[in-house]
Amino acid sequence: MAHKYADLSSDIKRKCVDYIAKYLMEDFDESSAGKLFAKEYKNEDGIIVGDEDETDRSWMSGIDQFLLFGETASGEKTLEVILKKAKGFAKEEKEILKEWKEKAFDSIFEIIDINEERIKLFDLAAEVEYGVYSNFDKPPKEILQTEKECFMHTNLVPVKGVWFLSGVQSIMPLEMEQVIFEDFVRKQPPKRMYRNNPEKLKKAFELQKDIYDFFVEFYGSDEIIVPGDKLAQKQREFYSAWNSHLGGKGFPDEKIFPEDIRETDSVGIVMDPKEGEFIIIDYGFFVDIFSKPDEKREGWRELILGYLEDESIPALVFERIKKRHPDGFREVMSDIFLEFQEGSLDPADDLDVLMDEYKPERNEIYPSVCPMNERFKKYYYQSRKIGRNGPCPCGSGKKYKKCCMGK
Secondary structure, three states: OOOOOHHHHHHHHHHHHHHHHHHOHHHHHHOHHHHHHHHHHEOOOOOEOOOHHHHHHHHHHHHHHHHHHOEOOOOOEHHHHHHHHOOOOOHHHHHHHHHHHHHOEEEEEEEEEEOOOOEEEEEOOOOEEEEEEOOOOOOOHHHHOOOOOEEEEEEEEEEOOEEEEEEEEEEEEHHHHHHHHHHOHHHOOHHHHOOOOHHHHHHHHHHHHHHHHHHHHHHOOOEEEEOHHHHHHHHHHHHHHHHHHOOOOOOOOOOOOOHHHHOOOOEEEEEEOOOEEEEEEOHHHHHHHHHOHHHOOOOHHHHHHHHHHOOOOOOHHHHHHHHHOHHHHHHHHHHHOHHHOOOOOOOOOOHHHHHHHHOOOOOOOOOOOOOOOHHHHHHHHHOOOOOOOOEOOOOOOOEHHHOHHHO
């Protein structure tokens, strides 16, 4: 039997797809989802070719991605456009569209249980279990016929707090577990690793604070500045020491940094108790600008503006430098933002306003470390070539073969 909200969910989706088909197809064609569909299923003349069922599934998958997560050619979110311009949606339906805009997501899930009423799915990234329904009387036939021990890639949308399948579901066998870890889980941004899982986020913040405290103890400061060609060595030193601190014998970090980092004169390793570690190019130059404002070198203005505009540079570096060099900060920032001196905004006193403009994500803080998912721990350590008879890097004190290798 279908969930009581199934018809409501289905009607909203149909209206959205109809609106896209009528008014936004050019935007869809220019979107990443539309271009991927064209690349796979359109010939040089723009004619759809291939198996009809396969092309229909791919088109619906693309439309669903465009609806839930895409943007129009003008840069507006598709759901925003529909909420503002589409007619025929009741007040209740518009509230659900807002719910989709805020909470809809895609992930790869482990299938925990399947029956004709609902499916239990476990989000492999955030480690959260969901009871999920279909818009139809029962889940699609290909899902009901699926073995429980496999994975599913799908979109989920909430309807008054109840989760529904959306778009097309792709089933993946259990044998793809390591591929899913390497190509999906390891590459997820922090926000997706903690989605709807406050307990995991709490543990991650605790772990991040432990690493921060150890960093300060190890280096005597919460940031160090090194030549780019010494960065990898410093990283190996610290994380080997950290692993020894956990009870293992340490292992080298195999990370290879890009050439532009390796060849720069100064790189900052900046550690924060909540946001974790940041690797920042030309950080020594940046600090010198504010600590020695009378000795500014050529290119100082461009460097600061570049830091402001670079999304990878966190707001905390500006907040930290203001706290540590307040006089230099006021002098330098006032010199850059001369137009603010006669206005109501002071770039030093109103740093929060400035950061809101340049770093709008700054209030959405996530740690840069993540507690290791037990399911994937064995693949993480395998990639670091740990000997089967060596100590397990998780710090248990057991041999690797008797600990995480066998999980």
